[in-house]
């Protein structure tokens with residue numbers, strides 16, 4: 480279906496309208512603290528199939544289900560003390576837990592007919608408000624076309640999905656700018672299967688983590704494709720400086736007198752600021768249609784692990800990078 484996509488402001492009237500649309504089974508672009516999501520009710524087959532179609536996402540890649548509170552979320556899985564501890568510490572927030580599914584109302588297509596499910600309670604006030612008014616959990620993948628850069632503003636969602644969805648709710652720029660960290664609790668060994676908004680150091684204070692070096696060789700998470708988060712322009716990562724025909728995505732100050740196209744992820748080399756700016760700036764530079772984008776080396780510590788993970792996938796297959 481072709482829509483005239485509208486970006487709506489966050490006010491009482493629009494929230495009521497969006498809750499009614501979600502209830503009726505529409506898929507809507509909504510802000511979360513990590514990235515914008517393409518949200519639809521978790522129990523409606525047509526809605527879920529529509530979400531996959533809009534994103535052009537393979538049906539084998541399950542969605543994250545979002546809940547308004549910890550109790551409702553944990554009610555839908557077989558949980559143990561690990562899930563309880565992590566939920567108590569990090570929810571609402573950018574952590575997703577994968578566990579065995581219990582709830583029978585969840586549309587099977589939303590979890591790709593698996594016997595496990597990914598759940599989280601987001602901390603974005605607007606999203607939480609909608610969830611508690613709707614009283615139905617929402618399946619929400621990031622609101623980008625499959626394999627492309629995740630959106631961190633309502634305008635980004637518009638660029639990605641214009642004409643494919645009726646409404647996007649404007650909640651400003653995403654606070655974190657990177658997707659949630661996904662943790663696998665289906666086996667005794669607790670594993671990070673996607674680095675994200677909560678870093679490993681914070682997690683290991685609560686629970687020991689299995690060092691998951693084999694992550695690319697074995698099946699862990701269907702969505703961990705090597706090529707993802709891709710701009711159209713080719714990306715050269717871990718760069719020391721830009722070449723003449725490249726745009727420069729700096730980490731730290733841009734040298735005085737620099738002549739080319741350049742922006743910095745963080746002048747002060749702050750990883751939090753860098754995460755918040757990463758997708759936004761990749762989108763910005765992608766529009767400049769340069770011959771390439773060179774990204775300055777970013778430390779692989781704390782949030783830097785998730786940032787480097789996204790950059791590696793975004794650069795995958797680009798001929799300038801050694802795999």
Ligand code: TXA
Pocket residue numbers: 511513514515516517540541542543573575577590593595596597619620621622657658659660661672673699700701702703
């Ligand atoms: O921050 C986020 O997590 C955002 C916001 C909107 O909440 N959502 C998001 O969804 O990033 P998506 O669909 O782009 O990524 C979900 C990831 C995928 O890599 C998917 O394969 C994985 O979670 N996943 C979902 N269910 C899973 C399961 N049962 N087992 C393993 N991985 C799973």
Ligand code: MG
Pocket residue numbers: 620621629
């Ligand atoms: Mg995604």
